[in-house]
Amino acid sequence: MHLVTNDRPSTNDSLTDAGAPGEPTHFAAFLAQHWTPRAAEAAGAAPHGSERWRSAWETLVRASGLAEAEFERFARDCRLDLEYTLPDDTPRSIVVNDSLATAREAAAWREDLDALNGALFRIVAERQGRVQLSRDELLAELGWRERAEFRSRHEFPDPTIPYREITDTARDLDAALARHPGGYLILLGTPGSGKSTLLTRTLRYRTERVVRYYAYVPDSAEPNARRGESVNFLHDLVLALDRHGFLAGDALARPDVDLLASRLREQLRRLGEDYRATGRRTLIVVDGLDHIAREQAPTRPLLADLPVPGQVPEGVYFVLGSQTDQLPGLQFEVADQIEEPERRLQMRRLSRESVVAVVSEARLAPAPDAEETERIFVLSDGHPLALAYILNKLRSAGPAPAAEVLAHVEPFRERIDAQYVAHWQQVESDRSLVRLLAKLARIRGAVDLAWVEEWADSEALYRLHTRFGHYFRREPDGRLHFFHNSFRVFLLQRTRALPGVSSVRGDAALFRELAEHCAAAPDDHPVRWDELFYRAEAGDHEGVLAMASQEEFRRQFMAGRPAEQIESDAIRALPADEERGDIVAFARLVLSAAEFAQRRDNLDDVPLSELLLALGQTRAAVDHIRDGNRLEADPQTALEACAAFEMAGMPDEAERIFALAE
Template identity: 35%
Template sequence: MARLPSEGERSALVGFAGQFQLAARIVIAKLGTLEWIHVADPAAGIADDFQFKSGQRRHALQVKWSQLPGMFNWSDLTAGEKDEPGLWTKLAAAWIRLREVSAEPLTVYLCTNNHASTTAATGKTPLATSSADKPRSLAAFLARAFTPVRTMIVDRVQAWSDLAALPEVVQWEPAWTRLRQLSGLSDNDFVLFIRDLELMFGLQPTSPLLRPDEAPDDREVDHLAQTLQNIVADPSRKGRLSRDELLSKLDWVDRLRYRHPHRFPMPMVYVSNEAAREALESAASDLTGGYLALVGPAGSGKSTLLSMISFPGHIVHYYAFVPDSADPLSGRGEADSFFHDLSLALEDTGLRRSGVGTDLRSRQRVLLDLRDQAGVRWEEDGEATVIVIDGLDHIPREQRPTRSLLEELPAPAALPHGVFVVLGTQTVSVVPSAIQATLASEGRTVELPPLTKREVEQLAEAAGLTEWLYPGHIKKLAEASEGHPLALTYVLEELKALEEHEPDAGVRQELASRLLVDASNYGGDIE
């Protein structure tokens, strides 16, 4: 029966809706590695519904979507209407055109929510005349012939002459012969076409080409789908957009930017606390992963040391507090910011993000996946990943996060081998009890000791004070500061001020003596 025009229009609308919804979910899932997208590309042939490049590979989709999923038959795949070639022929033609555009790796997809037919073929059709065991249906051919052969091709069986002798080809020979004829390709190109073709039947609208645990917000999917549709309708016909251009149109630019800078300001004059540095580096070399902590009072140099320390492997930093910044506290203690920024930092080490997350829990899943990838990197390449999280004591003392990152620190048992988490804090009492118990283990917590007399001397030398101070002044400087970096900084600033404002060396030395005597009256707690 002839189909009414309204039915054709309705089917087209359903197809377009499915196409853009599918594309939207793919973009959200691949956003971390997405390079560009292209919609309605006339050069792509039938695979023009949606194209994107993620990582090193190009992907091109032909989408067949039904309002009520039904059966997809052999004839739907192979037969054309009137003088038009069938879907299989058009897919092969699209593959040829896209390979001419670029030599980059390519996958062409047929994506549909319809299911491959399980109805047994009859008559003289290629499926029915095959010698394979019954039932002989499209679903059986895909499961017992097409998919195994494609797997072998991907595994480097490249010659059709080798494949032709396989039972998966011999038993389904009429079907394979018909597909080769319809493709119009040489034997060598037909093998490459099968390698690059992925047939995806029975797709669910919530999980196409995605990880099963990815569940983007429906409102964001709808916003992205509508944006893609607007791109197609735009008179400028700019169907290809870079990731940054797409994010700009979506007003999602911040999703791939750090919410807070994680660089700690270095003092003008600095010397490393060697005892603490050696203790931390030794602990990391003796262990295969897990928690470490650097503990010390305010101003003792924890953050500076952690920003400078050298661990083998990949190091990333997250600072819950950065002094003298525009927002030293705002939002840094939030678990949401922690998941977001740390995921970006781990991606910068060479790991691949599976999406960006749209809320607290989905961002957590992205981070957990990166954590697991870091464990695999250790097993395969021996490369450790060190996550430094500093300023934890500032969160309960000065911030009021909606959900504190302290509550979302990974459990010690959840850290794979090769993944270290190094905490910088005044006290470990702010972290969950399971982490406290782990840090109580021998060698996992380093108490930051005072600077040695020699290290104090090195700081005084670097500040240029040894050129005019008496030798006894340096000893007094070490005693007055008690080796505390912040106290030492204050005294050094006072001495530098004398140097700048008192030209007479004798008077300046006398004033320095008085200043150091006065400073020696203070001690103990930095306050």
């Protein structure tokens, strides 16, 4: 037992008549002269207190109802902190010259202390009498789990073809890091040129301290919009540097952009000090910046809160990855520095030797001969995505001779978009195929091909397979993913406001049709869960609110839908209620989101995937572990689930989960 109180021990009572005249006999003296030394002696660390307090001690033993040996053990585990005073509010783990930031830190620390105090009193008063709490249990009790965890996982998936480093670009990056003492570098490249993979693989085993933030990760059913938000960027970056030992602030991170920005400035200052003391550099990778303006439309983009060069000390580098340097919202000082020629890097191409090695390791059947392999190199021009498309086309062609397939492949020209345009021009008059492509580009997450076959034109599906099959990747369960996000973005742009396919007013009609297709699916089909998403995208506020009920969310949860996805849908429904102004519906949505956030936390330690596999629900089991290339479970849980997937006859899935979680 540990009692902490600001009360003082009494000095007005008397616990014993023994002792010399003038010696204190009150409770405060008893604690100082007998209780504390006696308790310490029970632990074998100090002698008895004064003999004159024995009668008071024996009175306490009798009152407790314990045997003396039991009371001794109790005393050993009983700590009394009386007259306790809180430390002052001055932050101790942050040194800033900004008085406003210091005041905000002090207020945050005090608020958290009050919340912790209140939670402990609630726990003590509970009937179940909990006497021990783990860190995770306490964070859940306080509702602080998100403050102590990353908002997003910052691992980029492995490439879909055997990997070969583009050594010329890797050398350029090494040279730029050696040439500059710190500050910003930018790596530019066309879609599919391998920027993200190179930054991930090349920097993984360097001796420098490397911190990563990905503004975009492919194959996620949930939009990446939250990755582009400044508050999430600052939260994850500050937390990552905290875990590297550069703690700033005495309270857990909270969604306060100004407070997080001040902490990041302090962490950068300390990283500079560490570099001067140890010589170890820090590389902060911020990748996928072009996706923010093009696809995410955040409330406050992270580009607005990248530290200006004057705040980045020697020994610290920000390595940016993007398709373009025209980044709306980027601060002038940062934009100016990355305009310097020696700070700009351009993705090169795979060498001929690398392409030959990739083709060999792809294990195509039939295997291309030397002449066909040379043709693959010429057609791809060493561009990783163009090469991946060619290999995928050869793989999907089955036993057809490679030379015959390659004869119909468009050569790569500078940008992969040119290849997309060439294919588009061949089919743009095929209205049914164009309409199908428009819908596929707007499907949330993976494409359930069996579901699409229920409503799509069969002739259009056939032409999709024969003409565009190599632009997709098939999952073991039959679902399709876009091979690369650039093709999905191309289709979105080409089919938005296209008369006869979408509408001059936008693509709401396409989303509305997808919602109707979901509604027509059987009640137990997982695509039914996506109907709310499509109605929200279509601006069907009444339809969204009709579906966003606690009863419906609970039914989905019991059917195996991950709690995190349900929580996201509850939050997604809030703008629809804002249009209607229904305060009761608003309260229900907030409570629903909170309910499934709590369910998610409570089920963290439950092996849901293993249970679902045992019940034969393989798709639900996969969805509980990963959402495309984004882990839904924590890495340890995911690794533990790999064995269950292997035993269930899903070795490819086990391998993929392992790659994401390691």
